[in-house]
Amino acid sequence: MIDVNERRWKIGELAAATGVTVRTLRHFHQIGLLCPAERSAAGHRLYTGDDVRRLYRILALRELRLPLGEIADSLDGADLHATIRRQLEQVERQLAGQRALHRRLLGIAEALGSAREPSIDQLIATMEAMMQAKHFTPEQLARFEERHQELGQEGFGGRLRQLTGLAAEADAHAGHGTDPADPAVQELARRWTEAVSGLAGGDRTVVSALYGKIDAEGAESATKGLLTAPAWDYLKRAFAVGYASDQ
Incomplete structure (x- = not known):
């Protein structure tokens, strides 16, 4: 039952109250992560207390460096x-x-x-x-080093070369303005995800920390030139489209 006396927040009010940008709230809405429960008579988004509680969970899980797609999977039973x-x-x-x-x-x-x-x-x-x-916990660094030893120098280098090729593909698509929803781009995003997961030994916390490092330091600096900023931005758009299409 809807509580008519419960406070509602417009998007700007919620952004000001929580420190989350309006752009971020709109992005969460676009990908289906946080959809305002109500609309005003004028059509403005209105967030309820339940929406605020969901936003807290999203931000809390993001602090754990989980990708937005994994956050969405976690929320229902969070x-x-x-x-x-x-x-x-x-x-x-x-x-x-x-x-x-x-x-x-x-x-x-x-x-x-x-x-x-x-x-x-x-x-x-x-x-x-x-x-x-x-960026990394001792456990994450140890796992990454263990994976390096498992693959050996040749195997590890092969994975890096694979990622270099995929990054070049992303750069090319970004330059051509290819729609991130294009099946070829979605296949590229899938191969990228699999390659990074393989490099991290399937440890999602290592992958999340790596992506956090890329966002914090910039793609080119964090990956020593393997990944350009336009390619990384484009890949993230492809990830978001892929997540939305799964809903």
């Missing part, structure tokens, strides 16, 4: 307490990484304070701790 527990676990892992980085930096500061240069080992360990704290 347990708010379980979501919060997962967030706490992630924060604890991040804190552990930050503490490790803190210890490394203290060691360098101590070396500088005693008028001696930090050792190369100290600097390398600190850089590793910086990257770990920024």
Whole structure:
């Protein structure tokens, strides 16, 4: 039953209240992730309390670096307490990484304070701790390294060459303005997803962290030139179209 006394939010009001941009809310609507339950007499989107609670779950799961398609799959049976527990676990892992980085930096500061240069080992360990704290948990880094060992240098290089070819295809489609819903593009997105999953050993958390790194640092910087910014933006549009077509 609809509660006529419950507060409703227009899209701009909800954006201002939550810090989520209007553009993001519209994107969530377009892909079927968060559809306003009601409309005003003038046709404006109106979000209810249930919509706000769903938005919280979306943002909470996104903080866990889940792709939007996986978030949608999780929402129907999402347990708010379980979501919060997962967030706490992630924060604890991040804190552990930050503490490790803190210890490394203290060691360098101590070396500088005693008028001696930090050792190369100290600097390398600190850089590793910086990257770990920024994007990947120790478990994710260990899994990625394990997968590297499983594939071997030749196998790992072959996967990277495959991704390079797929990135070039995405770049070409982006340049030609091909509709992301085109079957050839959707097949490309499927092959890309399979290739990345294979590189990560099927670990979705590693894939999510990798995509988070690409978004945070920029495609070209994060992938050392393997993937251009236009190709990455285009692939994300193809992913979104593919998700919407599955609904």
